[in-house]
Every structure is written in C-alpha cells, then in structure tokens.
Amino acid sequence: MVRNVLVTALLVLAGVGGGVWWARSTAPPQEIVVDVEARRYAYEPPVLRARQGDVLRLRLRSTDVVHGFFLEGYDLDARIVPERPDFEVWRPSEVQWAEAEKRGELPTKTESSVEVSSLQGIRRVREVVLRLDRPGRFRYRCSHTCGFMHPFMQGELIVTPNYPFHVGVGAAIGLTLAFLAWRPVDPSRRRGTSS
Amino acid sequence: MRWKDGLKEGVALATLLLVFVGLPWALRAYENGQVRRLATGRPVFTVYANAAFGTWTTTPLVGWTYFWRKPEPAHIQVRAGQPFVLRITAVDVHHSFGIPQLGIGPYDVEPGRFLKLELKVDEPGLYTFMCYTVCGRHHEKMMGTLEVVGEGQ
C-alpha cells in the first residue's frame, strides 16, 4: 500500500516536472498584429497563439450584426458594430456598457489605439494593445446577444507557457504509468498469486 | 378508500388543478397589470424587431409564433397630440430604433429587453421608423410606419 502511494506520488511528480519542462519557452518577445473578424457564431481566427511577454495589437470587425469581445483573464470587453472600422473597449471590472449607455457616457470620438492597462471608461478605438504578461488559455466570448447560438460564440487566446495543459498531460501520463506499476495489496487475495 | 386517504387525494388533486389553472392566469394578470401601470390611460403599442425578415412588427413574436408566423410590418395609428407609449423589443439580435423625421433616437434595442418610449406627436403625417444598426441581410428594408391622424380625419 505504502509502495503504491509512493510510486504514484513519484510518477505524478515526474509527470508534472516533465510538463513544466515541456511548456517552457525561451524565444524573445514579439509584436503580433491581428485582425479579428466576428460573425455569427465564431471569430476568425478562432485561435490566437502567442508567447508570454508578446504584445498583441487587436483590430476587431463584425461582418453581420453587433457582437462583443469579452476576453477572460485580461479584463477586456468590447462592442463591435458592423460596417465600422472602430469599436468600443472598456474594462468590465470597472464599467458596464448598459449602465454607461443609460447615463449617456458613450464615447463620441475615435482614437487610433489604446493600451488595455491604461484604459479608463469606455473608449472608441481602431486598435487595442495588450501586453500578454499572463500565460494560459483565455477564451474570448461574444458579450452582446447576437442570435440563438450566442452563448456558444467564442474563440481562444493561448499564451504559452500554458501550464494547465502541459502539466495536466504530464500528470496524466505519470498517473497512468503509476497504476500500471501498482501491486495487489489485499491480504485475502495475496495468497492466490503465483510466484 | 379510507376517508383519510380520500382527503389526502382530494387535497393533492385540488393543489394540482389550482396551479394548472392559476399559473397561466397569474402570469397574464401580472403582465396586464404591468402594461396598465405603464399606460396610465394612454394607448400602448408593443413593437418587435426581427432581423430574419427585417421588420418592425406589432404581431407578437413570442416563443411559439416566432418560428412560423411571417411578421407584418408595423403600422401604428395615433391621433395628433395624443400621448402614447411604445414598448420595443428585439427577438434575435441588437437593433436600434429611431424616427428621423421626428428627431427621435436612435435608441439601442437589446434582444429580450424592453425599450419604453413615451411619445406625443402634434403634427399629422406619415412617419417612418427604422433600424440604425446593421442587423443582417434585411437591415435596409427594416421600416415601420407611424401614422398620426389629424383632428378632422
């Protein structure tokens, strides 16, 4: 029993370590410019890949109806109106669109670019700049009801090293190997085994 | 059946029947009360914005009618100088409501939410209300009419 627990712990730890090693990256940071096109019910590109430390310049468009762009982990929300080169951005932890609209605090002029970290209130911009200091997988979702499948409209931003995935896979492999190395312990059954 | 059992069954059945009849009635009654409170004597028009056909319509577009009723474009008739209330909702995507000739709007109309406008038009005439946010293929033809009838007409 003790042996089984030890073997499991060791192998899972080894798997976690392997996962961390696998996930690491040493490439220098870069600047990525992406045009994201929203449509019912997906974003194009559906997956954005980047590395920690990269700078992401996002331009958002809609090809059909009003969509949103709620990015987890980076406290960013946007409202994309079709047939416009600009879009409104704000930090959902500070401002709510519906309330700001009710108070008449919507922006009137368009700026060329804004950094999310220095964002205050609602701004209308042509480009939003994100410094990707937080690694992991973050989904961007539609935040303005855009039809039946609206709750399922989403894309993903993967900022490596993406530990949950790599460590998860490492731990899963370790766990599987550990169980294959298990020995039977039930005393009532031990006699039955042949030598 | 023992009388006690009979009593239990009776109470259970009565509860069932009460709720089955009472619930729809209560829903309707509460809704009518809400509308009456909003109206305070004025006529109330409910307008549904629909992107699939590109219409503003007064045909109720609710769960069971939405999928197989072709909505007729709204035609609202009021008398000049008489206050009235518009309740505007969207059944699919984001729309914006406005009447350019009267300088009303545009106001955002969110799916499943109600926009309430209290209006009064003194000048008789035929006004067009339209959608200000691109809402799909039929956005351009999305128009309804507000007919304001003068005293003598």
Added chain:
Amino acid sequence: MSVRPDVMTESVVDRPAPKRPYLKGRWMDLGERVRPLQGLLRWRSFQFLAILPNLFLFYFFILAALWGTPVGNRNIMIVFVWILWWFILITLWVPLAGRLWCTMCPIPALGEWLQRLRLVTVRFASKAKGFKNVLFGLNRKWPRALDNIWLQNLLFLTLATFSALLVTRPIVSAFVLGGMIVLALGLALVFRHRVFCRYLCPVSGFLGLYAMTSSVALRSRDWDVCVRCPTKGCMLGSENGWGCPWMVYMGKLDRSNYCGLCFECLKSCPNDNIGLFVRPFGVTETRILHLDEAYKAFIMLVLAAVYSVTLLGPWGTFKDWANVTETGDWRGFLAYAALVWGACLVAFPAMYGLLVKVSQWASRWRGRRVLVPASASANGAGEPDFRTLFLRFSYPLVPLGLLAWIAFSLPLFFVNGSYIVSVLSDPLGWGWDLLGTAHVPWKPLIPEWVPVLQAGVLLGGLAVALRTGWAIAWELWRDPRRARWGLAPMAGLWLMVTVGFLWLFTG
C-alpha cells in the same frame, strides 16, 4: 472474501451476518444511521411532494417557452433547464445521489398517477388477491425483444444530434419536454409500470449508466430475508406501497442501473429490509453486463467530446452544421450527424474493441509461461474470453465519462450563470423586474480559472478509471503481471481520452 458490514445494529448482531453480495467496500446504511430519513422515505406523500414543485416549474417553463421571448438567454426555459438544472444534475445529483432526479422527475408523473388512479395513496383490489397492484390501462407487457436500453441509446443520439437547436431555442425544448410527457402518458396507458422511464427516456439512459458509479444506492439489507419473504410486497405491492414501477426485484438487486429511487419498496416491504446505502464515489465492484450498456458508455463519452467541439469549441463550421435551421446547411448537418453517429456507434467501439483484443493478446503472451493458480481457475479467472473483457473493461468509461461531462459542464455554469440571476426577475423576457435583478449584466465567474478546474476534474476521472480498471484486471487474471499487461492497452485508451479532453478544455 469476508464481508465487512460497516454498521452492526443489535438486531443484525443477534442473527448471522446478513447476506449482501453487492457489498464489498465501505458502505453505510443511511436509513439505519439517520432514522428520520428512513421515516421520510417511507412517508407516502414524500414522492408526490418531491415531484410537485418540479411539475409546477416544468409547467411554468413550458408556458415561458410558448409565451415568452424566443431569445434563449432571456427565457427561463433555456436558462433554468440547460444552465441551472443541467449543471446541478451532472455535477451534484448524479455523482452523489445517482438517480435522485428520477425521484422528483415530473415527466412520467401524469402517466403514473393515471395508471394508479391515485396521487398519494395506494390502491389494491382485495386482500384475497394478495395486495396485487391494480393499474388502470391496458396493462400490456413490454415486448421482450425491447427489454434493453437500445431504444434509449438511439433516442438519446437522435436528441443529441439536434442538441444545438434543443439548448438554444425555448420552443424546441418545450416541444421535446412536452413530447416526453405525452409519450410517457400514452405508454403508461398501454403498458404496465414505467416503461417510458425504463426503456425510452433519454435522460434515464445516462442517469442509469452513471448511477452505477454514484455514491447512493438502494438495496435489500439482507438477501436471505427476501428469499424467505412470502409476500414479495416490493414486486407485487402491499397495503403500504406500490409494487416496483421500475420492474426491479430488490431481493436480487446488486447494481443501481435500473432502480429509479422511487422508494416504493421501502414502503411496501413487510420486513423493513430495504436500505438506502452510501458508498464511496467510483465503486469498483459493479459491472456492465450487456452490450447495450457498454454502448451507452461509449455514446456518452463520445458525445461529451462532440459537445465540447461544437458548443464550447472555437470552430464556426461545426456550429453552422449543428445550427442547421438558421444556416439551412442541410448537407453540412447530414455530415455532422453522420460523424456523430459514426463516432458513437462505429469508430469508438471499433477502436475500443481492437484495444480489448490487444489486451487479450498481451495478457496471454505475458502469461504463456505462468501456471494459472488453482484458486484462480476455480473462480473462472485466468483466461477470460473477448466478450467478457469487452464488457468488463467498459465500466471504467463510466466514471471517466461522468467526470468528462462534469468538466464540460463547468464553463456552462461559470460563464453563463449570471443569466440565472437576471432571468429570475424576468423569467419570460417580458420586461418584468420581480426581484430587482433583471438588469444584472452578463458577467462570467472566474472564467480564467475554469480550465484549471476542468484539468483537475479530468485527472480525477482518469485516476478513478485506472483504479477501477486495475481492480477489474486483477479480478480477471489474478496474476499481477498478466493483469498489468492486460490493463496496459486499456489504460492507454483512458490516457488518450483524458489527453484529448485536456486538449479541448485547456490546450
């Protein structure tokens, strides 16, 4: 193997140890521990009162779907059924309490009440007839050829093919749920007992499968008492309770698949011999006995992956295919349906069968010079045939699949849970504000941590599957080396499934 009952009450100590062949690990007789619970479950009004609020809610949801806004996330039908109910069902009720939903399910209630011509109490013809159940209707017997869950499997697959419509359009939900009520009512008038639940209900199908592994189980406390029992009230009914509407005989019950937890047998048993037991989650002792059940496990696992791709994935093409009534892309929908059905019924079972074959070869090859111990061959262990292996190794897919479903359901609640708050105030999307929360904005709850939670749940599922598989391999071969070699291909499959879900949820 000695049996270790956890609870020894005085009455049990006086007599020889009760015969409980289903009981091998740590089990607790909840009814013995918590007497008021036993009293509650034996109370005749209990099930009626459990169903009643659900029936009203159900009725309300259907009215909301007919009269309310067609916008899914503003209609209580979609938000309460597919976000709240589904989440609670799959993350709490199923793992912790198995078929507890069936206790309070309103769908077959109308049919059952009509069959019984009673809502609460018991009806019986005469004592001379031995308390036999008198049921209203044609009282036909369900055809033997359909005495399996294939119909459930097919119905569930059919519904699953249209799931993108079902979970986004209130009216479709209303028609499906209402249709189930009508079907259950019709069948109740033709056949005896709850044939709809037992053989057709798509929800019942997966509840039964996952109840196998859940923590709560209703069992006879002592099979010997059942053997000696002259009245068999649990089957035939008695003054205090109806005969089992699920057509289960408690005196032989050792699996939870088809026990709907209606607790009638607790009431009808003349010996107080039925107990509600609690056991650890992911029991290893139960087993899948038939091919239809194995296929249910395959279907559920594959569907968790399919939904993760179509509903939670970033790819628009699959959404367009599944969302066919809006896009009109029937060719794409056919391709999607063919993919789903093919993966569930052909591809995954074929891959699984191949790995079972590899497992058989590997264990045989590893054991070519090993003498089969006498005790093992006496038990029939040592050289299991393909069919046995195929069925036995399908059980670990049950905990694996359940935890994959839980991982799938986490974002539904964490991301869209705020709709519950706003819909509470405006259930029909009519512009009401009952509780002042109608305008609470949509705000996901810790969405960036959901992948971490999902990874943890998936790893937990893999651990339970491996533990279960290990116990099964050991029981099959009774030799650690052969068991290890036999287990390896199956463990490889579970690892592959887990890595696949990890990729979908976190990669």
